[in-house]
Amino acid sequence: MPAHADGGVGRRIAYYRSVVRPKMTQQQLADAACISLGTIRKIERGERGVTDATLEAIADALGVDPSRLRTDRGATPTPVHDALPALSAAIATYDLPEDGPVRPLHDLRTAVAEAVRWRVAAQYTRIVRKLPDLLTELARAYHAAPAEDRAELAGLLVKAYRSADAVAYKFGARDLSARLVDLMRWAVPEAGDPALTASVAYVRTETFFAARAHTAGLRALEQALDAAPAPTATPAIAARGALHMRAAVIAGRAHDNSAAAHHLDEARTLADQVPERIYCGTAFGPDSVRTHEVSVAVSLGDDHIGRALDLATEWKPPKDLPAERRSGFYIELARAQLWTGLADDAFESLKVARHIAPQHTREHPWVREDAATLRRLKRADSETLTNFAEWCAAT
Secondary structure (H helix, E strand, O other): OOEEOOHHHHHHHHHHHHHHOOOOOHHHHHHHHOOOHHHHHHHHOOOOOEEHHHHHHHHHHHOOOHHHOOOOOOOOOOHHHHHHHHHHHHHHOOOOOOOOOOOOHHHHHHHHHHHHHHHHOOOHHHHHHHHHHHHHHHHHHHHHOOHHHHHHHHHHHHHHHHHHHHHHHHOOOHHHHHHHHHHHHHHHHHHOOHHHHHHHHHHHHHHHHHHOOHHHHHHHHHHHHHHOOOOOOHHHHHHHHHHHHHHHHHHHHOOOHHHHHHHHHHHHHHHOOOOOEEEOOEEEOHHHHHHHHHHHHHHHOHHHHHHHHHHHHHOOOOOOOOHHHHHHHHHHHHHHHHHOOOHHHHHHHHHHHHHHOHHHHHHOHHHHHHHHHHHHHOOOOOHHHHHHHHHOOOO
16 A cells, blocks of 8 residues: 655644644544554654555544545646646647638637636636637638738737636646747747737746746846837837836846846836736736735845835735736735734735635645645634635645
8 A cells, every 4th residue: 555655644634633623632643543642643743654544544533534634635626627638739730720610800809808808807717618719710710811811810819828828827737838838939920019029028937937947037038128119109118017027026036136126116117107907918007016016025035025015004906907916916915924924914815815816816836835834833723724725725
């Protein structure tokens, strides 16, 4: 029988014994599971593995399903996870789409605009239900289009790929996400839209975040800034400002305080010149920059964390800011609060994020990490915290 050997099982057993079943001592658990006290102690300390039979006996004594204690327990599959293979299949034939119907161009514009709205609202289930067929249809339309329509269809493909990528990236399908970024970069030159090209550079940063190649990502964004259109018209101002926002965050992850401050200053200056809106699929404006100030402070850590807390005291993201961005603000804020010992405040921020955008919050790795930390910090019974941690599969 396989043995679960790392400390994760032991930590979860200790948690359920002392928190979910308060006042249950190690001796009481040993007696209930018909296991020696020494064995229970070693398992909880991570000093020995536990076979499936032993784990089932402990789970039975605790009154929980054994799957809640296993080391290899991960996030419960969702309809979104189940639909990801369909997205992969849809892009596999991007250059050789099967024959089939194609709607008029104005209908395709409407469908892509709807997918963009779903993305910024963090409505990922709707995306995975509709995007596979839409991506196939757009590829079919693009390859069959007359020359005068190809540029617009290429732009529509870029926007649709980006909506699909939002799901792939946030639900952990990093290889699929990287492939979608490659397809965006393939299609965008044909679109001939400098602002859209800048938005693809913005999205490409995901691959650097995923690889923790922050310095390289910063370099790529600064190259994109050099190539971005001059900020004379509103779309160009927003495109450049969004790149500066993104560069500030990845500079923070690279612990480059000077670069982070520079790019944040540039983003603020540009944001003051345009209204808060969605530009080429990216929210930009004064409120978006404020949310990024929190992200930069958390990325830099240490002495900068206080700035995140100060900003949150002064300002909250308005309801007309996209749901994905608002929930991200509270996820970042929760981490700052947790790091400064404000555990209760951190949990409240996570609950706000969940209320705003449940799918985005549930799949965010920081939410799982912070919920798990909160569970370890709590010593009193907290059914709400336990439920939240189970909801996001915190281990």
